[in-house]
Amino acid sequence: MLSKDPVRLERVRIVESLIEKINEAVSGVKRNELGVAFSGGVDSSVLAASCKDQGKNISLLTVGFSSLRDVEASMEASEKMGLNLIYEVVSLDDLEDGIKSVLKVIEFDRLVLLENSVCFYYVFKIASQHGIGTVLSANGMDELFCGYDLYRKYSDDEKRTREIMSMLVETAKRDKMEIDKIADLWNVNYECPFLSDSFVDFAIKISLEYKIKGKDDEMRKHILREAALKMGVPRSAAMRKKKAFQYSSGIHKTIEKLAKLRGYTKGKAKALGYSGPIEAYIKHHFLRRKSTRK
Secondary structure, X not given: OOOOOHHHHHHHHHHHHHHHHHHHXXXXXXXXXXXXXXXXXXXXXXXXXXXXXXXXXXXXXXXXXXXXXXXXXXXXXXXXXXXXXEEEEOOHHHHHHHHHHHHOOOOOOOHHHHHHHHHHHHHHHHHHHOOOOXXXXXXXXXXXXXXXXXXXXXXXXXXXXXXXXXXXXXXXXXXXXXXXXXXXXXXXXXXXXXXXXXXXXXXXXXXXXXOOOOOOOOOOOHHHHHHHHXXXXXXXXXXXXXXXXXXXXXHHHHHHXXXXXXXXXXXXXXXXXXXXXXXXXXXXXXXXXXXXXX
16 A cells, blocks of 8 residues: 655655656667666666666677676676676786877876777777767766765755755766767767756755765765666666776776876875876876876
8 A cells, every 4th residue: 555654655756757757868878779887886787777668779888997896796796687798807918009199189187087088989889899889878867966975064054055966967968078079089979868858857846855864974865876776777776886986997007007007106106296006197198198198
């Protein structure tokens, strides 16, 4: 028997509306042969589940570097969802080539953009190699549902949290334009249905109480997780804790290893005027050479 508790009924209504809006956003992608950038977490699993429910022919695309965390989670989730998974573990030499290719086309302004861009470089590479012309990602969900750890700091200030949310959504949209340039390298179309204006307008208005429970909330994205379970996403994926893509994929640690191999120690980085080995490796090893060749 359906509970008549008004609080519970409102929560059920919001979950149902969210699922409807997720499906609406995905239905805006007019192609049926698709790749989904996949990590085995709640965001990409929701995207994959919606595509599957709408009869789209999808392959899940996963990359790993020094860590196989995302690859292993993706294997488990894809098997439970009955979806095809294609993955690649990138070697050190290949990663350095990828960084070089990415830095030729994006406007480098911060490390997290570079790391995400390099991850997508290999996702698009996989897609191209398998004849997949369009790749979707679930970018936007972390921004809209308090996925980032930053949200815990401001969880008791709704006005400030919403300002941060709007700012992060705009950053995600700008970053999408940079990643489009990488997709072009592989002749792949890149789409982010959850950054569409209609989905953002809906999701940003959902009360924060459904997204985050306070400063100690390490899970967050609660209403999205409920929607995921109702959509048939495996519990292991729906309830997987957020870990930033650059860490779960292992790319950050692998770039640190490359920097060390190229001789960029803390001491050398400081002598060159950089904050650390990774910044020195990127800006001195790649960008300085790039500028001197012009």
